[in-house]
Amino acid sequence: MSLLVIGVLLWSGVHLFKRLAPAMRAKMGAKGRGPIALVLMASVVLMVVGYRSADSYDLYAAPEFFRHINNLLMLLSVGLFGLGNSKSRLRSTMRHPMLTGVVVWSVAHMLVNNDTASIILFGGLLIWALLEMALINKQDKDYQPYEGGSKAGDVRLVIITLVVYLVIGGLHMWIGPSPFPMGG
Structure with missing residues (x-):
């Protein structure tokens, strides 16, 4: 479990570094990107490794219908991730679509993964994303919403979201656990 906790803390710390120590990060300049990327990897x-090897136990019983809620939330999460870099008209409606996608992803996974390792992983990343949004909002007062987007951008976002969602679902079915109910 310690590897998992260290991984979540490293991920969070490195991402929060720019917000918590902006002068130090600025001093690193472009040369800091490589070491930061290595620490993130x-x-x-x-x-x-920590998640897969954790000695974990269930904390609550997750009802079977949570799987359907999870799948719907995951579709939304994938769409939010894509929205952050899209040419969709929806992009102007949210300040933090990608971080919101992490929040939705985390909640979705905590609905269906009721063990301690999952709560540490998904709960830790949920806390990081919420903290990141709060710090960005506090520090970046000059935010300007995205202007532009088109109907074609909306359509591309929907298509890409569906394709990526199906790929993620397929990978989950391959490596487990399957997010989709299998006949029976």
Whole structure:
């Protein structure tokens, strides 16, 4: 479990570094990108290895219908991730679509994963995303909503969201656990 906790803390710390120590991050300049990327990759490896090897136990009973809610929330989460870089008209409606996508992703996974390792992983990333949004809002007062977007951008967003969602679902079915009820 310690590898998982270290991974979540590293991920959060590195992402929050720019907000918590802006002068130090600015001093690093472009040369800081490489080391930061390496630490982020290490944090992902630690989270994956820590999660898969954690000695975990269930904290609550998750009803079967939560799987359907999870799948719907995951579709929304994938759409929110895509929205952040889209040419959709919807982009102007949200300040933090990608971080909101992390929040939705985290909640969706905590609905269906009721063990301690899942709560640490998904709960930790949920806390990070909420803290990141709060710090950005506090520090970046000059935010200007995205202007533009088109109906074609909306359509592309929907299509890409569906394709990515199906790929993620397929990968989950392959490596487990399957997010989709299998006949029976």
